[in-house]
Amino acid sequence: xxxxxxxxxxxxxxxxxxxxxxxxxxxGKLRRLVDEFGVQPQEAERSVTNEFNKEFNIPAAGSGxxxxxxxxxxxxxxxxxxxxxWVTIEGKVVALSAPASxxxxxxxxxxxxxxxxxxxAWAKSNAPPMAEGSWYHIESAVVDEFKGIPNLKxxxxxxxxxxxxxxxxxxxxxxxxxxxxxIAGVRAKMIQEWDASHERMLQSGLLGDETxxxxxxxxxxxxxxxxxxxxxxxxxxxxxxxxxxRLSLNLNTATIMQEEGDIPVSSGETAIRGSIVHIAPGSGIxxxxxxxxxxxxxxxxxxxxxxxxxxxxxxxxxxxxxxxDGEKTHNIxxxxxxxxxxxxxTLDAAKEIAENNPLGMDEVFLQMRDRVLGRxxxxxxxxxxxxxxxxxxxxLKFETSDHxxxxxxxxxxx
Amino acid sequence: MxxxxxxxxxxxxxxxxxxxxxxxxxxxxECRYQFKDGVDEKSPTFVLLPTGERSNRIFIVGTLxxxxxxxxxxxxxxxxxxxxxxxxxxxxxxxxxEAMQQLAKIETPAFVAVIGKPSLYQKPDGxxxxxxxxxxxxxxxxxxxxLWVLDAAKQTLDRIDAFNAGTAxxxxxxxxxxxxxxxxxFRRAAYDALAQIKM
Numbered sequence: 001x002x003x004x005x006x007x008x009x010x011x012x013x014x015x016x017x018x019x020x021x022x023x024x025x026x027x028g029k030l031r032r033l034v035d036e037f038g039v040q041p042q043e044a045e046r047s048v049t050n051e052f053n054k055e056f057n058i059p060a061a062g063s064g065x066x067x068x069x070x071x072x073x074x075x076x077x078x079x080x081x082x083x084x085x086w087v088t089i090e091g092k093v094v095a096l097s098a099p100a101s102x103x104x105x106x107x108x109x110x111x112x113x114x115x116x117x118x119x120x121a122w123a124k125s126n127a128p129p130m131a132e133g134s135w136y137h138i139e140s141a142v143v144d145e146f147k148g149i150p151n152l153k154x155x156x157x158x159x160x161x162x163x164x165x166x167x168x169x170x171x172x173x174x175x176x177x178x179x180x181x182x183i184a185g186v187r188a189k190m191i192q193e194w195d196a197s198h199e200r201m202l203q204s205g206l207l208g209d210e211t212x213x214x215x216x217x218x219x220x221x222x223x224x225x226x227x228x229x230x231x232x233x234x235x236x237x238x239x240x241x242x243x244x245x246r247l248s249l250n251l252n253t254a255t256i257m258q259e260e261g262d263i264p265v266s267s268g269e270t271a272i273r274g275s276i277v278h279i280a281p282g283s284g285i286x287x288x289x290x291x292x293x294x295x296x297x298x299x300x301x302x303x304x305x306x307x308x309x310x311x312x313x314x315x316x317x318x319x320x321x322x323x324x325d326g327e328k329t330h331n332i333x334x335x336x337x338x339x340x341x342x343x344x345x346t347l348d349a350a351k352e353i354a355e356n357n358p359l360g361m362d363e364v365f366l367q368m369r370d371r372v373l374g375r376x377x378x379x380x381x382x383x384x385x386x387x388x389x390x391x392x393x394x395x396l397k398f399e400t401s402d403h404x405x406x407x408x409x410x411x412x413x414x
Numbered sequence: 415m416x417x418x419x420x421x422x423x424x425x426x427x428x429x430x431x432x433x434x435x436x437x438x439x440x441x442x443x444e445c446r447y448q449f450k451d452g453v454d455e456k457s458p459t460f461v462l463l464p465t466g467e468r469s470n471r472i473f474i475v476g477t478l479x480x481x482x483x484x485x486x487x488x489x490x491x492x493x494x495x496x497x498x499x500x501x502x503x504x505x506x507x508x509x510x511x512e513a514m515q516q517l518a519k520i521e522t523p524a525f526v527a528v529i530g531k532p533s534l535y536q537k538p539d540g541x542x543x544x545x546x547x548x549x550x551x552x553x554x555x556x557x558x559x560x561l562w563v564l565d566a567a568k569q570t571l572d573r574i575d576a577f578n579a580g581t582a583x584x585x586x587x588x589x590x591x592x593x594x595x596x597x598x599x600f601r602r603a604a605y606d607a608l609a610q611i612k613m
Contacts, residue, residue: 275473275565277434277529278550322431324473326569329431373552374475374527376561398560403611406567410605 003030006045013049017084019056026052053084053142079115081143083150088139091116092169093130094237095253098221106130109183109237109253110138110152111169116183116237117143118253121154128160135165148181148242171236177211179247185236186214186249189265190227195293202226207233207249208265213382216249224252232259246385272388273378273396274325276332283320284365285350287313315351319343319368323379323388331387332379342377342393343368432458434473434529436566439500440603441465442472442544447591448534461532461544464592465573465600466585471531472546474502475554475562478526481517491517495528495546498563498607504528506548513548520553527554527562560611567604574601 007026014021026048033044076087094116096108106121106129119141121127130136138160142153154160173187191213192206202218203226216238218224227233238254240247282297289296289304290312296304297316304310319334319342340346345353350364357363381390447462460468474495481493490507491514506513513530520526530546537543574597577585 275434275527275562277471277473278431324434326436326473326565327433329433331431370552373550374473374529374554375558376565396561398557398564402564403608406564406571407605407608409571410567410601410608 003027003034003041006030006041010045010049010052013084014052014056017056017082019052021052049084053144056084077114078110078112078117081117081150081152083143083145085143086140087143087152088137089141089152090135090137090163090165092135092165092167093132094169094255096130096132097253108132109239110136111171111183111237113167113169116171117150117152118146118183118239119152119154120146121160122156125154125156125158127154127158128162130160130162135163135167137161137163149239150182173234173236175211176207176209176214179214179240179249181240181242181247183237183253184240185234185238185254187232187234187259187263188214189232189263190229191265193227193229197293205229207235210264210266212266214247214249216251218251221252227251227256228258232261232263233257234259244385269380269382269391270388271378271380272323272325272330273376274323274330275374275376276321276372277324277329277374278322279365279369279373280320280322281365283318284368285347285354285361286316286318288316290314315347315354317345317347317350319372321372323377330379330383332381332390332393333387334390334393338390338393339368342395343371345371432470434471435463435467435469436562436569437463437469437472437474438566438570438600438603438607439474439476439497439502441499441570441600442502442532442546443500444592444595445532445534445544446542447587459531459533461534462584462588462591463573464588464595465570465597466577466582466588467573468584469532471529471549473527473529473562474546474566475525475527475559476502477559478520478522478524478551481520481522483518490514493517493522493551495526497566498610499603502528503543503545504530504548504551505545506551510548513550516551517548520551524553525556525559526551527558563607563611567608570600570604573597 004027007023007030010026011021011023029048030044033039034041074088076089078089078091081087091110091112094109094111096106099107103123104120105123108119109116110119138154138158141158144151144153171185173185176186176188186209188207188209190205191208194204196204200220202220202224204217206213207216234257235251236255239250241250287298287302289298289307289310291307294307298304298310298313302310302313317336317339319339321332323330323332336347345368353364354361376396377393378396379388379390379393381388441463444464445461448459450457450459458470460470463469474497476495476497479494479496481491483489483491488508490505493504495502495504506517528546528548528551530548532544532546535543576582577597
């Protein structure tokens with residue numbers, strides 16, 4: 001088993017805060033935990049990280065060995081907190097959220113001029129309850145990382161004091177394309193509302209600004225309201241989550257203000273010309289789960305991964321494939337209306353074939369494949385997560401002007 | 415889209431399908447150099463085009479003029495696909511069952527679009543043989559063929575321009591591997607191919 005990668009990761013984490021640790025030493029510790037004690041590699045990585053956290057931070061906070069801000073009050077700007085740091089900050093509690101576990105007394109977001117961070121006060125910390133809108137001086141809290149997002153931990157060694165401050169904080173919105181996991185604000189327009197995929201979800205959809213678009217989620221909670229499609233909002237202190245490499249905004253902690261007027265939104269639409277070089281299995285006519293809000297594709301046995309056997313499925317058309325421009329190959333997904341217009345096979349015609357042809361649904365796949373594979377098309381759509389959701393797809397036509405231009409180009413320099 | 419560097423880094427390590435290069439028969443025929451990118455068993459194999467681009471996959475549209483079934487136990491199909499500049503030798507065997515079935519059904523002659531992997535063999539007499547292992551082959555119309563000629567001509571000219579600029583690593587490699595080939599011949603071939611399309 002190879003520990004170098006995990007060791008590198010740990011060493012990098014600490015070098016960010018100016019600590020150098022011998023990678024060999026880290027590797028040794030990891031190996032010992034995993035090989036001798038049968039600890040899961042992930043758990044081993046975590047516990048070694050914590051071990052070093054302790055080694056560096058506790059003496060640094062106590063004995064004054066720390067190099068930063070030795071004199072004065074040692075105050076840090078919130079934005080400067082790096083996972084692994086022990087920090088003393090002053091900030092305003094801008095949001096409180098329901099604790100996710102009984103061992104958490106309070107959680108929310110605290111902000112100063114430089115930025116904002118999520119905080120968690122452990123029940124065991126005996127910290128005084130903080131109130132939204134008030135300022136606090138928080139001494140010796142720890143910044144760590146939870147799900148890739150920096151988090152301020154208020155533990156039993158932390159002192160929390162309310163201070164009389166009444167500065168108003170005006171965070172700057174961040175362009176959507178520059179968002180990264182953490183707490184951030186945006187000024188954006190609500191451009192799409194999606195079906196809620198979970199009963200606890202109040203709303204999900206798409207927000208956009210000039211630079212891009214991002215998915216947002218609001219979970220059901222007292223006092224939370226839905227956004228309105230087409231309205232522009234200034235949103236502060238939203239949580240940017242990352243899942244499978246995709247970012248989304250959780251608005252439950254956010255301060256949301258609707259604005260007058262309109263802003264231009266990057267359509268996110270691109271056009272790609274190329275030829276369709278592959279039609280993937282699962283294209284053609286498919287069956288979908290009829291359960292409200294599910295709509296998953298069923299297997300051949302009418303089996304939905306969530307709702308099991310669904311004999312009353314709903315038919316749908318789609319094409320999954322690859323569009324190739326000679327330089328790059330793009331994963332494309334065509335939905336029913338696009339498939340119908342490209343192949344000339346309507347859903348009804350496809351149903352008819354699927355139910356009466358001896359090959360059934362395969363016959364639809366084959367007919368569609370023979371009609372589109374190897375053809376030149378231009379697709380307009382939005383690229384999400386490496387796949388283009390195609391809004392329109394049309395066959396390219398032979399343009400004599402292109403032909404003439406190429407003849408000139410080829411003949412020109414020979 | 416991918417112009418956003420953040421996106422790129424987030425998707426690092428994601429699967430990238432090798433693009434299908436557009437190449438005329440006359441250029442593919444000149445290939446003599448094949449290499450593997452990486453040491454893994456599954457690393458892709460590339461044929462180096464004389465115009466200085468690596469190619470793991472090609473897209474061609476031409477006329478299927480001939481096909482033959484060969485082999486007793488291991489059946490495979492061979493075919494000849496003709497473009498305005500020459501002939502591609504294509505084959506589909508039992509490792510490409512879908513392609514083989516497609517090829518088996520097509521009546522010659524027909525315009526076909528072929529997506530496949532180029533590969534290079536050296537015959538016992540030392541001469542080289544380029545063939546295309548078919549991934550898929552479908553019957554198309556003449557319009558698609560004409561569009562392909564434009565596409566192949568454009569991309570060939572683009573490669574020649576990059577070759578003349580002469581800095582890309584694959585261009586440097588091509589100059590080493592094919593010292594006797596002047597890409598100007600492919601410009602000529604592209605012109606001739608374009609000229610065969612009736613205005």
